[in-house]
Amino acid sequence: MRTVCVVGIGMSTWGEVWRKSLRQLFVDAALESINNAGVDHIDSLYVGCMSSGLFVQQEHLSSLMADYLGMSGIPATRVESACASGGLAFRQAFIEVASGISDIVMASGVEKMTDCSGDDATAALATAADQEYEVFHGVTFPGLYAMIANAHMAKYGTTRKMLTAVSVKNHFNGSMNPVAQYPFKVKPETVENSVMVADPLHILDCSPITDGAAAVIVTTEEVAKKLGKPYIKVLGSGSATDTIQIAQRADMTTFKASTLATEQALKMADKTIKDIQFAEIHDCFTIAELVVLESIGKYAPGKAGPATLAGETALDGKFPVNTSGGLKSKGHPVGATGIAQIIEIYKQLTGQAENGRQIKSNPKIGMTQNMGGSGGSSVVHILEVV
Amino acid sequence: MSMFSARNWREYPQRYRGEASKFKKSGKTYYPPRKVDPETGDTESKLVKLPNTGKVVTYTVIRTAPAQWSDNAPYAIAIVDLEDGTRLMGQMADVDVDEVKIGMEVQVEFRRIQTEGHHGVLSYGHKFVPKWW
C-alpha cells in the first residue's frame, strides 16, 4: 500500500447560500482545492452527497460535477452513506491512491439543502433512519438523538450542563472560523433557553441546515513532495456499520460503528487512541459528541460529559475537539461535512487555522470521525503532519 | 404519488399483528421479522406474536414535528422493551407528554399512525399507552 497524502484544500461559502446552486457550490470548492494543491489535473473524482435527489431532484452527480469542473471524461463516483458520505468519499479516494490505481484524486462532498422547504429537508434527512420502523412512527433526527441522550443521561448521569458545554465550546471555536455558518459565541443560558426541539435537545443542541461543498486533493507522497505545498499523511482509515434502527442495538448509549471504525484506523496507523492529539467529531447534536468521544475509546462510558465540562476538549484543553466549530457552528451540509473535517485537521496540522483558532501545542496527529444517521455508519481517519 | 399503499400493505403482518421472528439457536426475537439472526447468523426462525405490554427504555417528546404529524405536536415517542425482551419504537398515546418516564409500564394499542393527505390511504399500527387498568 502506498503512502497517501492530502495536499490541497478548498471550501465553498457555507450557510444559506441563495446565490449558488448545487453544482456551483461544488465547483467553487473543487477549483479552490486544485489551485491550493497546485495540481494541473486529477485522475479521478469522488463526490460525497447524501441526497441531492430529494433536496434538488438531481442525481448522477459523478458526471455532472466532473463536467462542470471542466474535466468531463475522468472517472467519477458518487458516494453515499447519509451524513458520513463525505468521509466515505475521502476513504474511497484514499484507497484508490493507496492501491496505485490513481496518483491524484479529488475527494469532495456537497449538499444543497435550502432549495426545498423545511418540511421537505426534514423528510430528506429522515431517509437516513429506518423509514418503515422509525420514520413511519413520526420520529425525527433530533428525536432519535434525543432518545439516545435520555438513555445516556439515565445510565450515566450525563447532565443538561454537559450538553450545553458542547454547544458553547463549539460555538466559541466556530466564532474564529471564517467559513462557519454561525460564527458567534453562545452563552450557556442561551442554549438552555432556546426552543425545545425534541426533549432534552434544544435548537442550540442541533446542527443547522446548510448549503456547502468541500474538496481535498489526495495523492502520493512523491507527488505531494514535488508540489512543494504543505501536506499531511493519512496514517489510518476505518469504516464500519451498525443497525440504522436504534431500537435494534444492544446498547443505545454507544456507537458501535464508531468504535469499530476507530479500531480499524488505529490498527492501520499502528497507534493507540492516546496518540491522537485532537479530533474533529461528528457533533450533529451535542449528545453525539459525548457519545462518540466514549465510543472511540477516548473517554470511558459516561466520562466525556464531565471532561467536556472541565474544559478538556476546549481549544486550549488536553484534547481539543471540533476546533473548526464542529457541525454545530460551522454548519452541516451533510455530504460535505466529512471532507470539511479533513480540511480542519489539515489546517491545524499545517499551522493554518485562522483567527487564533490554531492549537497552541502544534499537534502532529489528528483524527476525524464522520457518522451517518443515528450512528448506523461511521468513517474515521487518522492524519499526521510530516 | 408514490405507491405508499403497497409499501404499507406489505408490512401488515408486523404492523397489525406484531409478528416477529424468533430464532432457534439464540432464542432471540426480532421486530420486524428478519431472515438472518444478526448475532448468530442462524436462518432457522419461526414467526411469533409479540406480547402487548412492556416498559419504556428511552423516549423523547417531538416538539418540532414532520409535516405529517405537525398538528399532533408535541407527542412522545418511546423505545419499549416488551415482556419477552423484544425492543421496538412507537409513539406514545393517551399520555401527557411531560409524564412519560423511563421505566413507565405501557400496553400496545392499535392506532392510526399516518394519514396520506386528504385522499390517500390510512395506515395503522402500534402505539404505546400507559398501563392503567
Place this chain on the structure above:
Amino acid sequence: MAGIVGYGTHIPRQRIKVEEIAKVWGADAPSYKKGLMLREKSVPPPDMDTITLSVEAARRALIRAQNVDPKDIGAIYIGSESHPYAVKPSGTTVSEAIGATPDIHCVDFEFACKAGSEAMFVAMSHIDAGKMKYALAIGGDTSQGAPSDALEFSAAAGAAAFIMGNDNLVAECLYTHSYTTDMPDFWRREHEFYPQHGGRFTGEEAYFVHTKGATNAILEKSGMKPQDFKYAVFHQPNGKFPQRVALQMGFTQEQIDPGWLSPRLGNTYSGASPIGLTSTLDVAEPGDLILMCSYGSGAGSDSFIWKVTDRIKEVQDLTVKTATLLDENKVYIDYGTYAKYRHKIRKNA
C-alpha cells in the same frame, strides 16, 4: 340458539363537557343538560377511528371468548356510520389485525345508529344456520354533529364487539325481532360531512314508535313481560329517550341503570346499545334475562332477548370492563382541542 361467546368494548379517554360546547355557541348549558340528560361525551383523538376502536374491542372480545382461534371466525360485520373510508371496508383491516383472514366473509354495515345491532343480528343468523362456527359483530362510531347543532352535544365515540357462536356462550339469544319503516328523521347525503335531522320529528314518530314497536313485538313473541327481565338496554341518542321509553313501557330505572351510559358517554351511534349491553354483561349473573333494543334513523329497531349463562362469571374480569373505560382515566379537553381533533378548523391544505 346462537349467542355471545365473548364481548369487548373500547372508548376513548377524552371527554368534553356540555358546558364547554355550550360556552362557544352561547347555548344555555343547564337547559341542554336537563333537556338531553347528558353531562359529557367521549371524543376520539386524531389517531382513533372506527377501525381502531373496532380492533381493540374485537381483541378484548377474543380474550373473553377464551380459546377461540381467529381462523374459526367465518364472518365479520362492522356496523358504523363513520367508516373511515367511503369505499374500502373497515372489516378487512380488523380481520387482518386479529388474524382472521383470508377465509372470512366481510361486509361493512350502515344503518344510522342501528348498524351495530344489525351486525349482531346477521352474525347470529349464520351461526343458527350452521354455516360457521363463529361470527364477529361490531358496532362502533366516531360520529360528528355539526358545530352548534344539538347533535354536537351528544355525538360520541366508542365500539363494542361480540363473538357469536353456539357453544361456550356467556349469553344465549332467545329471541330477536326487527321493526322497520321508511322514516326521514335523520340522514346524511353522499359527500356531506355532517348529518341533517328533523329536530323534534326524531322523537315520537321516529325513536319511540320504532323502539316500542320492536320491544312490544319481541315481548309478544316471547310471552315475556318487562318484570321478567333483570336488565334492559335501549338505544341512547341522549340520556332522556332511553329512560323515557323504558319507564313508559313498564321497565324500571334499576333495570336500565347498568346499560344507561349516554349521560356520561354521549351517543356512540352504532356502538350505543351494543356498548350498553357489554356494560350490562359486566355486572350480570347467570340466569339473568336482558332485553336490548336498538334504534337507527331511517328507521328501524332490532330487539334481542339474552339469557346470561354460568360462564359469564369466568369472563367478566378477563379484560377491562366498560364502566372502567367510562369512569376512569378520563381527560377533559377544551373546545379548541376538540375542534382540532375533529377537523372542524379550516386550514391551508
